Amino acid sequence: MTKNFRSGGLFSQIILLLFALYSFFPLYIALSASLKSRADLFANPLGLPKELYFTNYVQAFEVGNLKQAFFNSGLLAAGAVLGVLLTAIPAAYALAKIPFRGSSFLVGYYFFCTTIPAQLFIIPLYLAFSRFCLTNSLFGLILIYIAIFSPFAILLMRSYFMNIPNELLEAALIDGASMLQAFWRIVFPVARPGVITTVVIVAMWSWNNFLLPLTFLNQERVMPVTVRLGMLMGRWSAAWELIMASAILGALPVALLFAFLHRRFIAGLAGTGLKG
Amino acid sequence: MKGMKRKRKTIMLLPFIGPALLLNIAIVLVPSVATVVLAFFEWSGLDIPRFVGIKNFVTVLTESLFLRAVAHNIVWTAIFLTVPIAMGLLGAELLRRTKRELFQPIYFFPVILPVVVIGLIWRYIYHPTRGLGKILGVSLLGQPSTALFAIAFANIWAWWGFLCAVFYSATQGIPHDLYEAATLDGATGWQEFRYITLPQILPTLTFMEVMTIIWSFQVFDWIWVTTQGGPAGATELLATLLYKRAFYAYKMGEASAIGVCISLFGLAGVGLYYYLARRGAEI
Incomplete structure (x- = not known):
């Protein structure tokens, strides 16, 4: 043996x-x-x-009014992904390729941010958001998602950008390309796996998040799937076949994403990317 | 001249690092600092905040509810420092030996599911008149003595696969000849693990243990989607206590004090871990 x-x-x-x-x-x-x-x-x-x-699924979708919730969750995920890409790609690029004072401090700070619990900032943030009418707003929640997911995205994509040889960039710059052109033509294609990883992980985190929409969205019209699922128990306390059907529907988008891109998920979350 | 050059560089950098940093400062940094300040004030969120010194900390730290929550968080941390880590190490070592990588996505799949979905599934499994609960004849989530462990069990199910993947990825960096030499020397499977794999992935293991401590003091979703702290406060953790204090009782100052404590406990846990690890290394 x-x-x-x-x-x-x-x-x-x-x-x-x-x-x-x-x-x-x-x-x-x-x-x-x-x-x-x-x-x-x-x-x-x-x-x-x-x-x-199979009618359980139809019933769960209709009776549970999941259509609106799916739309909200989809919008949140799309907004967060877009916002994270727009803010994190340039930041990751600068931290990888442009030497400047404080750049290593900033990397350390972003790493520190990935360990900060939402509980540490949620109360003042809630009070401020309600003052600025950003509660019960998908846009407001997207802003929070961008802010809390971008440190991870910056660290992850920075590790991909760092693998791009400087000579390649310099050659492009000598040829008269602007910083932005160099970025789009040379950096982006090489860093594509990092970008895809960021997209799937941020989409998954946005779709799955519970505490933040629970706190910042309390009107039914803006609630995402996770919060709606959390309310099902009281509503259908005995209809477990419907609750299970709803739960599976709620997990379906991330499950499908995982089915096609599980390598990216595992590399991004469990690979060396997390450690910067 | 040099100053101007630096100024130009700053201006050039701004579009790159500015947007992400500004958003981070506005949404994470400033509110985090504000929480620390708010912990010294009494505020319902509506009236005018009143400075009360350390009163909020005295109130929460002497509360039996808070002390129980701390105890629950410590139990939770102890469970997650051992059980899923051991499972992850075993899984990773066996994957390394067998090269059956197709198992990895299967183990990892529960990790990416929404916590609320997993919570509903396990509530069905534990349900006293349905699922497994019917066979076991007990309500694992319904009785105070088992509820916290039942939730932890569900969380481990959706967590160990992550650790397994982290450890497996770390083993991929170990030079092959180490194992070949061990095989020639006739090392047993346990010896291979103990004297090659474990020391080689020790930095990763330490990192995950530290992160486990930090994460264990932040747990909220798992409790909220299963018991919301019940029955009779048996699963109340610091994060659920904070949530109720802030958004049910509207005591923003006390809730902020709890938030500061969550961060401090995380830091203290990390400090203690490093202290013990260093002492362990000296021995």
């Missing part, structure tokens, strides 16, 4: 498989619950559905 264990044999693979089953099990429970009729679910809470009740 020791031999098997050492050479990456059967024993190791069984443990890995058990880990996979463990990761999959709650998802199976949710998926099968979401596809059962109410009677079926009550009689048989853990087994496979007797017949597939």
Whole structure:
């Protein structure tokens, strides 16, 4: 057995498989619950559905009024992604390629920012936002998302920009290209993986965020999916098939994004990018 | 002349670093500093703030609710410093040996799901008359003795895959000949892990332990989407206490004092960790 264990044999693979089953099990429970009729679910809470009740999804979407929530979440994610790209790409570029006094301090500061809890600034920010009529505004929340997600984006993209050889940039500048032209023609294509990683992670964080919309958006017309899902329990306390269907719908956009781009997610969140 | 050049450089830099920095200062830095100031004032958010010195800190620090929340946060930190880290290390080491990388996205998938979705799924699983709860015959989220652990269990499910990926990515930087030499010397699997993998990824491990301490004192979503601090305050953490104090009780000063404490606990935890790690290294 020791031999098997050492050479990456059967024993190791069984443990890995058990880990996979463990990761999959709650998802199976949710998926099968979401596809059962109410009677079926009550009689048989853990087994496979007797017949597939896709109408749960239609009902969850309509009764739960998820359409507006999906629109709001989509707008928040799109706004945050766009805003983060517009502010973080130039900053990351400057911190990687333009030497200036205080640049390493700024890198340290942005790293520090990635560890600051929202609890540290949420109260004065809420009071200020309500004074400036930025609560219950998707635009206001997008501003917050840009501010709190851009430090991570700056550090991540900076690490990609730093890999671009200076000679390449200098050659372009000598050829008479402006800083901006050099950026678009040379830097951007090389840094594309970093940009894509930033896009998917910021989109995911915006879609998933709960505390900030819970605090800053309390009118139903502006609520995103996460906050609406948090309110479902009181509303449908017994209709677990509908709650599970809504939960799966709410996770679907990020799940699809992950299905296509899981490498970017894992590289961006668990790779060396996080550590700047 | 030199001053002018520097001025020009500053002007040239501004469009690059300015927008991100300005937004950060307005939304993160200034309000964070304001929280520290607000912690010394009494304010409902509507009337005029009144300076009260350290009264807010005295109030919250002598409150049994606060002390219980601190205890819960410490229990939470202890769980997350050990269980998911051990799972992540085991997963990463086995992935390294077997090269079965296809498992990685499976483990990572729960990490990217919205916490509220995972919360709903586990509430169904734990439900006393449904799901697994029906079979177990207990309400794991409903009784004070188990609720915090039940939430932590759900959180570990959606967290260990992240650590596994971090550690696995760190093992990819270990030179291959180290393992080859160990194999020639007839090292066991445990010895390979203990004497090669572990020391080689120690910086990453330390970094994740430190981040775990910081993150553990900020936990909010997991509690809010499952028990909101109940039953009977058994899952109240500092972040949920702060939220209720600010947005239910409208005591902005006391809530700010709790916010300052969350940051200080995070810092203290990191300091303690480094102190222990250094002492451990000396021994």
